């Protein structure tokens with residue numbers, strides 16, 4: 255009897271170790287089944303004990319389940335109706351249109367693909383040599399090799415290639431794992447990893463060599479990150495392998511803390527010189543990434559860009575709710591504005607200065623969920639970056655041990671054993687499925703709201719509900735002027751022309767001869 259049980263367990267262990275679908279089972283054979291079993295009966299158990307579907311943070315169980323199902327191309331619909339507390343909670347609603355010339359696509363399955371390009375040309379207004387229209391409004395946010403495992407980076411870059419989106423390198427430099435064919439945004443952090451000389455100073459020639467060696471489409475200068483603004487990046491010693499030490503040019507066995515500020519510039523004026531220097535040398539669009547705190551910096555930036563002689567091509571606003579590999583608690587909890595507030599303040603300054611069409615606005619901070627992303631679009635975002643949601647699509651279970659090197663799913667670790675559990679080829683498909691699903695949902699809701707593209711939503715298309723008592727338009731909540739949140743007429747026409755040629759049509763059956771058809775305007 256005992257030997258039969260032992261043989262059974264050995265069989266399960268052998269199966270777990272050799273299969274590639276589940277990183278957790280590869281890394282923790284046999285015992286990982288307990289988690290899957292609990293996941294299976296969890297909804298029933300939770301009716302009586304533990305927390306509800308919307309209570310966990312940073313991502314609730316409902317949100318994670320939607321990401322997992324989307325990435326696996328499983329049924330990601332929900333049954334019975336919302337389990338949100340619509341009577342009391344604060345939440346957003348998008349105002350659908352009863353009649354509109356735009357019909358929501360009928361594609362119902364996770365990962366059904368739609369083309370959802372950026373509404374603006376990145377680098378176009380400033381005439382950059384390699385200006386381009388990004389093919390996807392959803393892109394993979396900055397996460398370094400070091401913070402994530404090589405297999406995780408390879409999976410994300412492979413996913414970016416399959417989904418046709420951009421993959422941001424993070425501030426740790428461009429590694430071999432980033433070279434799976436996906437287009438890249440190269441990030442330059444305060445330590446200039448990957449583009450520095452032996453003394454750690456920024457080196458333009460090295461940057462040029464890196465840019466030319468890979469499909470780098472844009473360059474992002476990182477000023478700060480929502481989870482730890484005012485602090486440089488931090489890679490704990492436990493995660494520094496010889497390969498990472500080599501790529502970054504740092505010693506083994508010591509925490510690698512990046513400086514909190516750049517050595518190449520110290521005000522808006524010198525930052526704009528640095529931006530132009532890089533853009534001219536590389537021909538690439540150049541932007542900045544920042545969390546939002548005091549507004550003097552942004553007022554000065556909008557002011558100095560008004561002459562249009564120098565300027566950033568894009569601004570990535572990272573919300574205080576954003577993620578990190580490692581940061582002090584007080585910074586993750588209490589420094590930097592949340593995305594909606596910070597983004598709205600920055601956008602408003604540029605809209606008031608008449609510059610909002612000149613800049614591609616990118617948002618990040620839990621925007622890998624359709625409702626959050628759509629609010630960002632209505633506030634004026636042109637694209638969203640997703641970090642932790644992309645991690646979940648490749649297996650992250652929100653164990654929140656990213657800073658310890660003990661990530662059980664092989665995503666955020668440098669342990670060879672744990673990272674081995676993550677199969678980059680399979681997980682690249684999962685990442686791509688998730689990104690495609692998010693794009694499809696963004697388009698579906700936009701079309702339900704009567705517009706061709708999420709960028710055409712404006713701050714009047716969304717309301718924030720105070721339970722079932724009242725709803726207030728975003729425009730009022732964030733002090734926007736009418737039409738703010740959507741681009742100006744020229745870009746709106748371009749987007750409509752692009753999308754009306756390619757968007758999949760849903761809609762109704764052909765009308766009868768007796769049907770009365772009003773002439774509808776081309777856009778509402």
Ligand SMILES: Cc1cc2nc3c(=O)[nH]c(=O)nc-3n(C[C@H](O)[C@H](O)[C@H](O)COP(=O)(O)O)c2cc1C
Pocket residue numbers: 395396397398401402423424425426441476478479480487543572573575576577578579618619620621622639640641642643656666
């Ligand atoms: C593990 C990890 C590593 C990160 N590394 C970087 C980085 O190198 N540079 C950066 O600008 N942001 C970094 N971030 C922040 C993300 O790029 C992103 O801005 C933030 O997590 C918000 O997006 P999310 O809510 O979709 O995760 C990191 C985040 C995580 C979770």
Ligand code: SF4
Pocket residue numbers: 645649650651652653654655656657660661662663664665666
């Ligand atoms: S599984 Fe846990 S430790 Fe691993 S990446 Fe996700 S949150 Fe971090």
